[in-house]
Amino acid sequence: MKLISAPFRWFKKYFWKLTAVFLVALFAYGFYLDAQIKTRFDGNKWVVPAQLFARPLTLQQGQEINRDEILQELSLLGYRQVSQIRQPGEYTLQGGELRVFRRAFAFADGFESARQLRLKLQNDRLVSIYDNAVTSQVNEARLEPMMVTRIITQSREDRILLTLEDIPTSLIETLIMTEDRDFYHHHGVAPLAILRALVANIKAGRTVQGGSTLTQQLAKNLFLTRERSLIRKINEAIMAVIIDLRYSKDEIIETYLNEVFLGQRGDLAIHGFGLASYYYFNRPLEELNLAEQATLVGMVKGPSAYNPFRHPQNTRKRRDVVLRTLFEQDIIDKEMYTDAVESPLNAVDKGILSQHKYPAFMQQVNRELRQVLPAKDLRESGIKIFSTLDPHIQRAAEQATEKTLTALQSSRDTVALNAAIIASDFRTGGIRALVGGKEFDYQGFNRVLDARRPVGSLIKPAVYLTALEQPAVYTLATPIEDKPIRLKSSYGKYWEPQNVDKQFRGSVPLLTALSHSLNVPTVKLGMTLGLENVADTIERLGVKEKFDTYPAMTLGALNLSPRQVNQMYQTIANVGIRQELHSISAISTHDDIPIWYRMNVPEQRVDKAAAYLVNYALHKVTREGTGKRLKQVFPRVNFAGKTGTTDDYRDSWFSGMDNQLATTIWVGNDDNLETGLTGSAGAMSIFINMQRDIYPKSFNQAFPEGIGIAHFAPEDGSRKVPGCANGLSVPAYLPALPGATTCDGKPPQETKEKSLWERLFGS
Structure with missing residues (x-):
């Protein structure tokens, strides 16, 4: 009895001191973690790759261009042909008219909002361009340029940064409903969710459900390794609480959407929904339909297991689970659910980001880039490079x-x-x-x-x-x-x-x-x-x-x-x-x-x-x-x-x-x-x-000033009057030429101007 009571009495005697020491240590550790989090969140969270764009296709009234050239460009940009255009990224053919809902884009010389264009073509010429916004003809319009490649830094991570305004609310809602329903109500960790996951895993005899919140997942992705240990889970929970206390829910979800790991492209990690949308569907995120959004959200659980290129059946099953969750929570109705689960995956295995990167052209780009932007930090700050590359000519x-x-x-x-x-x-x-x-x-x-x-x-x-x-x-x-x-x-x-x-x-x-x-x-x-x-x-x-x-x-x-x-x-x-x-x-x-x-x-x-x-x-x-x-x-x-x-x-x-x-x-x-x-x-x-592959246009040039057709004797190059046998008629700079001679080499006879009497009555 004495052996048991002695340690107990010691513990009781020093309990408050130990508690104080523990709290001080915990506070100090929390302060240390908070400093790490603040540095990362408030500074540049990521080294963002530079984006390289091709030339934009400029359309001008009267331009020599045929319909196939424009359709080829639209296909390259991932536009969808539909029966009736409703949103950017779509086009339709109606008789001799091509209607295009051009996407909004920040061109090098300024931002242009989305535009509905009506292009009328006739005999391989662009006859007219109508802009629905101004209900009149315009002389010129341009399609947004294709993103050719991304110049990856030593981090070997790739992402397209998006703001919350760029991300469809339906995708955010789908993500939260699937991964963390209490996101807007907990403070970084959700004890009840952890208990529910524990019970479900015990019943199944294996891991079938996770209890981590989106904030915990973010903490793990940004700051921790993937090792499975109690220490790592404790750090993850503490960091999640600190993040939730310091930052708004909108800041947290925006960071998560840009950070989440969604697959691998060779040796490059694909981070964020913005890049994943291009990689898997060859279109910007805002143009994905419900089923495509559900596919990306479903991949959060396991990007390798649910890769639509390698495991399409698993991916489709996972997508349908996400859609079922939305239906059961009354986020979508039965008709929307049925349409979505019956739709194909639509993954584009040959999207622009899965193709090679034109290394020879990129060598020229990099040489110029080092000249115009000598500072390496600036070159690695996510700049947008507008190049002169024409993808069709390059491919040809x-x-x-x-x-x-x-x-x-x-x-x-x-x-x-x-x-x-x-x-x-x-x-x-x-x-x-x-x-x-x-x-x-x-x-x-x-x-x-x-x-x-x-x-x-x-x-x-x-x-x-x-x-x-x-x-x-x-x-x-x-x-x-x-x-x-x-x-x-x-x-x-x-x-x-x-x-x-x-x-x-x-x-x-x-x-x-x-x-x-x-x-x-x-x-x-x-x-x-x-x-x-x-x-x-x-x-x-x-x-x-x-x-x-x-x-x-x-x-x-x-x-x-x-x-x-x-x-x-x-x-x-x-x-x-x-x-x-x-x-x-x-x-x-x-x-x-x-x-x-x-x-x-x-x-x-x-x-x-x-x-x-x-x-x-x-x-x-x-x-x-x-x-x-x-x-x-x-x-x-x-x-x-x-x-x-x-x-x-x-x-x-x-x-x-x-x-x-x-x-x-x-x-x-x-x-x-x-x-x-x-x-x-x-x-x-x-x-x-x-x-044969690039629709060549005839090489035509107008006469410069002073150039006109002159006539020459081929044997000695002397200038002749028109009509001489075997004469050579070619362009020449007329002001520098001597006077023409007749075909037999004599000066042409001067024609005396007739008088009024001679013109009226002849003589």
Whole structure:
């Protein structure tokens, strides 16, 4: 008895002191936990990935565009075709009219609310655009851009932050009814719920019900590990109480909705309902129907077990349990319940977030991003990057590369072919597509940006442009000598350039020399003009790095990257106006505050009239010259372009333009082995396959000031009056031309103005 009473008396004696010590320790521990919670909640709770958006599709009245192009864009954006549009993200076809309920979106230049648009198309042209909000025609409207990818930080977590206003109340109600019915009544923990769960688990002999509140789940996700221990559960409960005391229910539920773990995408964790909605359904959260919302809520219990891609049957059963709960609690009626449980899962296994991330294009983005936003913290603060990427053109470029290389490789087993493509909007300089090699998912060596290869005949337009900038001396009809030439190098060796067909023509018009890519006339013209002057033209077209000048340079003995070549052709296609090639157009913060805009400063780097004449010649390349196969494949589309082939057929090049894009393509072997491919057989074949998928528009340019049609004698390039036999009629800069002579070379007779008497009565 004494042995029992002694400890009891000791405990009784020190009870209040022990209690005080315990309370002080508990208070101190609570204060420590509170500091942790406050730091996390009041600061940046998460490192949010940057979002990269594609270009928005802009629709303009009178624009050349067909219905399939718009439908393709709507499909990419996850719009649903319905019989009658009721909410954003839906469209309908009614006769010749396309009705689109465009989503609200914070564009780089400002927020635009949702709009109901009526688009009338006729003969592949957008005839009119009606906006229901203003009940009248508008000249322009744009669809929101596709979210291309998300630039993940080292945390390997991904989420789209939403505010409570962004989240459908029906989803919040479904979550609370399923996971924590007493959420708005308890203080972080719910003892009765814990007891109910304990009884249910004992009866079942296994864990069938949890007693954790949403606040406890949030505490566990934000601050604790997933280990199952009593200490962890105690910490979870204390933290939940502190969170409930310090923050409002709205703040807690908003944080939970952004934090909850809802699956895995490769090695990336998917957090929050905002991202999960895109990943599983390819649509924003506010557009999900009741059944789709119930699917996501059901996944909270076990994202792996209820993954709709891997376990669709389990997912559907879990979804129906959630719907049954809503029905039993009178949240939905029987008709809504029946419709929801009978609907399919609608999970989109090939949504935008499950596709690859265009690593070659992303390399260009990251290089620009480091220049315009040097601060790493800013780049990792959830910024929104508005890029110039066109997903349709990118996909067409990739598919054309794969298809063409597969066909070409079948007869070249000993030489591994590779390719690079860059396509840009030549009017703005925005890069629309970039393929760094045949392995599209490969994040290593980027041939567009970093490979330097001899460019062959792709350099020739710069030679002829140098000449045509002297309109008093050179026209498209000026004869260029095509006779054998022998040049001595600085090393004492002789170089005798040849035309591809080994023939000499005596002389040819400048137009013929360029359109048929004749080597000897090009070299002679370049030497006459002066190699330094040709080099200056190449620099003005956009090649910034220095290079040696020597005669072979005029035939492309000059190593450039596909990006540098495309910059040159962008300037030529844009009638001499150089726009810096770029992949980023604007950047804003995660809450849509603009922080950077690209300020395009167009520069007239070469003469406008001369550039137009070169474009005319490049059009002839695709009609009757080395690129004439384009006319055979696309008889109704006008292109301009230039093929290029280097010595021993090691490099195959093509740069081509329609009315939207300047596209540069290289095909070759990384080890510089012979491929046996000309520019037409290799690179241009990719261009043709690519154009088949992107609805090319005819390359058309209005005459610049001073340009008009003139008539010339092809043998000597002299200007003639119209109608001479075998005359050459081509565009020319008229103010610089001498007067025309008659077909026999005489000055035309002046016609004396008749008097009034002569006009009335003749004489």
